[in-house]
Every structure is written in C-alpha cells, then in structure tokens.
Amino acid sequence: MHLVTYGINHNTAPVHIRELFAFDASMLPAALSTLHEDDSILEVVILSTCNRTEIYCCVDAESDNQILAWLHQYHQQEDGTITPYLYHYQQADAIRHLMRVACGLDSMVLGEPQILGQLKDAYSQSLNANTLGKSLGRLFQHAFAVAKQVRTDTAIGNSPVSVAFAAVSLAKQIFSDLADSTALLIGAGETIELVARHLYDNGIKRIIIANRTIERAHNLATQVDGYAISLSELPAHLAEADIVVSSTASQLPILGKGAVERALKIRKRKPIFMVDIAVPRDIEAEVGLLDDIYLYCVDDLKEIIEENLQSRRDAALQAEEIIDTQVDHFQAWLRTQDAVPVIRAIRDNAEEISKHSLERAIKQLEQGMPAEQAMTELARTLTNRLLHEPSRQLRQSGFDEEGHLLSAARRLFNIKDPK
Known part of the structure; x- marks a missing residue:
C-alpha cells in the first residue's frame, strides 16, 4: 500500500485555476465514489476549500497516475491543465504534508484553526462515502491529534494575526470583561462582520451596527443579537459605546473631535476604545488627543499583527519538530501493518x-x-x-x-x- 497526495493551493495556483478544480460539498459524495471505483485506488479523502484542493489516497504502489487523469476528466478540463500548479507527495512526505495542513502551517494565515475543521469535514465525507479505510482513517486521526498537541504545546494560535481579531484582542486588554461592554461598529463590510463575530463569541453585552444602508446593518445585527442604526443616528448613540470600531469606504471622516467630546461629557469621562480600520480614516486624528480616548489606526494594528506573526513563526518551528517526530511514529505504525499478513x-x-x-x-x-x-x-x-x-x-x-x-x-x- 502506498500513500500519495496531489494538490494545489493559494501558494501554487491563482484563484481562476483553484476554481476550475474545486469540489462543492454537494459534489463530494459522487466524486469520492467515482474515484474509488478504480480498483487501484484503495482509499480516498478529498479536501476542497477556497484556498486548496487536495486528494489523499492509498493506492497500489504503481497505480497512482490514474488520479490526475480522473481529476481532469471529472472537472472536464484538458489533460495537463493543472500540472504547472501541482504538488505531489508520497509516503513520509504525504504524511508530513497532512500534519502541516492540520496544524495551519500551510495556510495563508499561519496557524489559523479553521483548516482543522475543514479537514474533519473532509474526513466525515469520506467516512460516509465508504472510501476511508484503515490506513487513511488512522492517518487523519493521527493528524488531528498532532494538531491538538501543537495547539497545546506551542503558541501557534495565541497571537491575533488578522485586523479584526487584533482589534478585539486589544479591546479585551482594555476591558477585562466584555460582558459589561457595548460596542458600536461603523460599516457592515467583511472586516466589520468579522469584528462583530469575534465580539459576539467573546460574550459582549451589546452590539450596535451603524451603516449607510440600514438594511445591510440590520442583516448583520440579527446574526449577533445586535441593533441596527443609520449613520445619521451615530451622535445619539455614541455615548453608549465603550468600544468603537469603524471601517467604511467614506472619503471623509465620519466621527469628528466635537462629537466625541460631547459623548465623553455624557459618559462622565468614562473611557472609549476606538479602532479606525478605514483608509482614508473614518475618525479624525485629533480624537486621539482627547483624554479617556484610546484610538488605534490600521497601521497600529499592523505593527501588532507583525509582532504576533513573528511569535507564530517561532511557534511554527516548534510545531515542525513535533510533526517530524509524529511522522516517524506513523511510519512505524505503517510498518507494523506490513507484518500483519505475514503473521x-x-x-x-x-x-x-x-x-x-x-x-x-x-x-x-x-x-x-x-x-x-x-x-x-x-x-x-x-x-x-x-x-x-x-x-x-x-x-x-x-x-x-x-x-x-x-x-x-x-x-x-x-x-x-x-x-
């Protein structure tokens, strides 16, 4: 039995190529079954996300070349279309690659945890399609355990490396208990949506979403048990906010020094933490000069993110050492399986x-x-x-x-x- 991996990802293939060879979740059961119909393909798992498509297989030692032919045929692409963007791993290299993917070491954002959940979904799909056998089943379970060990024994996931997550982490440093805080989020784009979700997951008391289009604000607010307002209502609600995060496409500032001074007076000088992620800025720079205002711009967050990325890079070196050891352990288990038919x-x-x-x-x-x-x-x-x-x-x-x-x-x- 021979372990192989074929794949493309964000490092090797542009998005238009990744789109050609992606598998929608609804496609996976049929795709797994048709590939597994080949007698030389003994076990199959397919992982498909926006950043990667990977096929993990156990095959007859001389019979893994059918996988590429099937991949092109299944997606109705001309043979060789994927070849310039492809990576191909065998045996120990295939084992190591899966463990690195599970630990977030091969992700666009180093150490991100979402890929582990996506791998578990791919594993479940293969289990349900009856294309998962003893070897791949054991390998994926081993990879999940390694990812858990890396999360426990290193700082790979401790430091925020996205703007949204960095903003929320700063808020948690200033307000020890977000359950007593109110957040005012200005805008309703992707970054604000991520901020809203991070705040909601951290148990914040109340979220107000302000946006030029009230309907869009309302759609996001309903997802986080929040309250939607229009931009024109900002002055009336600013004093309620302990945390303000703004990210709009406005060419002019939305919050000026005067409005913030009035809000502070109503709050009786109770501090406000502000993060301006927009470029051009949504909050006048002079606001940062006010007492009881903690104002951060996107450049401040980038410095924090770079420091945290270095921390993750250091942790990644520790993770690689753990993975090297675990690759050896899994290969030892594979060798014991060779003895089973002899015994x-x-x-x-x-x-x-x-x-x-x-x-x-x-x-x-x-x-x-x-x-x-x-x-x-x-x-x-x-x-x-x-x-x-x-x-x-x-x-x-x-x-x-x-x-x-x-x-x-x-x-x-x-x-x-x-x-």
Whole structure:
C-alpha cells in the first residue's frame, strides 16, 4: 500500500485555476465514489476549500497516475491543465504534508484553526462515502491529534494575526470583561462582520451596527443579537459605546473631535476604545488627543499583527519538530501493518499443521496406542513440522552466504549467544 497526495493551493495556483478544480460539498459524495471505483485506488479523502484542493489516497504502489487523469476528466478540463500548479507527495512526505495542513502551517494565515475543521469535514465525507479505510482513517486521526498537541504545546494560535481579531484582542486588554461592554461598529463590510463575530463569541453585552444602508446593518445585527442604526443616528448613540470600531469606504471622516467630546461629557469621562480600520480614516486624528480616548489606526494594528506573526513563526518551528517526530511514529505504525499478513499466514500454517497432527493423534488413540505414547508422538510431530521449513531455509542461507537471515532468526526467536 502506498500513500500519495496531489494538490494545489493559494501558494501554487491563482484563484481562476483553484476554481476550475474545486469540489462543492454537494459534489463530494459522487466524486469520492467515482474515484474509488478504480480498483487501484484503495482509499480516498478529498479536501476542497477556497484556498486548496487536495486528494489523499492509498493506492497500489504503481497505480497512482490514474488520479490526475480522473481529476481532469471529472472537472472536464484538458489533460495537463493543472500540472504547472501541482504538488505531489508520497509516503513520509504525504504524511508530513497532512500534519502541516492540520496544524495551519500551510495556510495563508499561519496557524489559523479553521483548516482543522475543514479537514474533519473532509474526513466525515469520506467516512460516509465508504472510501476511508484503515490506513487513511488512522492517518487523519493521527493528524488531528498532532494538531491538538501543537495547539497545546506551542503558541501557534495565541497571537491575533488578522485586523479584526487584533482589534478585539486589544479591546479585551482594555476591558477585562466584555460582558459589561457595548460596542458600536461603523460599516457592515467583511472586516466589520468579522469584528462583530469575534465580539459576539467573546460574550459582549451589546452590539450596535451603524451603516449607510440600514438594511445591510440590520442583516448583520440579527446574526449577533445586535441593533441596527443609520449613520445619521451615530451622535445619539455614541455615548453608549465603550468600544468603537469603524471601517467604511467614506472619503471623509465620519466621527469628528466635537462629537466625541460631547459623548465623553455624557459618559462622565468614562473611557472609549476606538479602532479606525478605514483608509482614508473614518475618525479624525485629533480624537486621539482627547483624554479617556484610546484610538488605534490600521497601521497600529499592523505593527501588532507583525509582532504576533513573528511569535507564530517561532511557534511554527516548534510545531515542525513535533510533526517530524509524529511522522516517524506513523511510519512505524505503517510498518507494523506490513507484518500483519505475514503473521496471519504463519498462524494459518501453524493451525493447519496442528489440526492434521491432532487428527493423527486421535486416530492413534482409537487404534489402541497408549495415551502417553500418542502424546509424545504428537509433540514430536508438531515440533518437526513447525520447524522443518524455517530450518531448511536457515541451512540454505549458509550456502548462499545470507548471514542476515541467521541474524534475523536469532532476533525473531530471541536466541542468546552461548556463554
């Protein structure tokens, strides 16, 4: 049995190529089944995300070239379309690649945790499609365990490396308990949506979404149990906010120094934490000069993110060491699987010899042979028959000068050198 991986990702292929070879979740059951129909493809898992498409297989040692042909045919692409963008791993390299993917070391954002959930979904799809066997099943479970170990033993996921996550992490440093805080989010784009979700997941008390289009603000607010307002209502709600995060496409500032001063007066100088992610800026720079205002712009967050990325890079080096060790462990397990059919054959042969010898002994007893003599004969026959072929092979190895066979026999039967 041979482990192989074929794939493309954000590092090797532009988005228009990744789109050509992506698998929608609804396509996966049929795709898995059709690839598995090839007798040489013993086990299959397909991972498909916006950043990567990867096929993990157990194949007959000489039969993995069908995978690429199938991939082109399934997506109705001309042969060779994917070749310039492709990576191909075998055995230890395939094992290591899966573990690196599971740990987020091969992701666009180093150490991101979402890929582990996507791998688990791919594993479940293969399990449901009956294309997952003992080897790939064990490999994926091992990879999940390694990812958990890396998360526990290193700081790979401790430092925020997205603008949204960095903003929320700063807020948590200033407000120890977000459950007592109100956030005012200005805009309703992707970044604000991520901020809203991070705040919601961290148990914030209340979220107000302000946007030029009230309907869009309302759609986001309903997802985080929030409240939607229009931009014109900002002055009336600013004093309620402990946290303000703004990210719009406005060419002019949305919050000026005067409006913030009025809000602080209403709040009786209770501090406000502000993050301006927009370019051009949504919050006048002079706001940062006010007492009780903690104002950060996107450049401040980038510095934090770069520091945190370096922390993750350091953690990634530790993760690589863990993965190297675990690759060795899994390969050792694979080697034990090679012994299973040999052990089974030895046992089957021994049981066949035992059965025939026992039948002979029973006949001897029925014919009147004394029990002690029949038992002695049974023991002698069993010994001779069980050791006949190994003894013949060892004697032959002396003629063929195969000393390694004699050494293996000593190890196999735990024979000590005479003193």
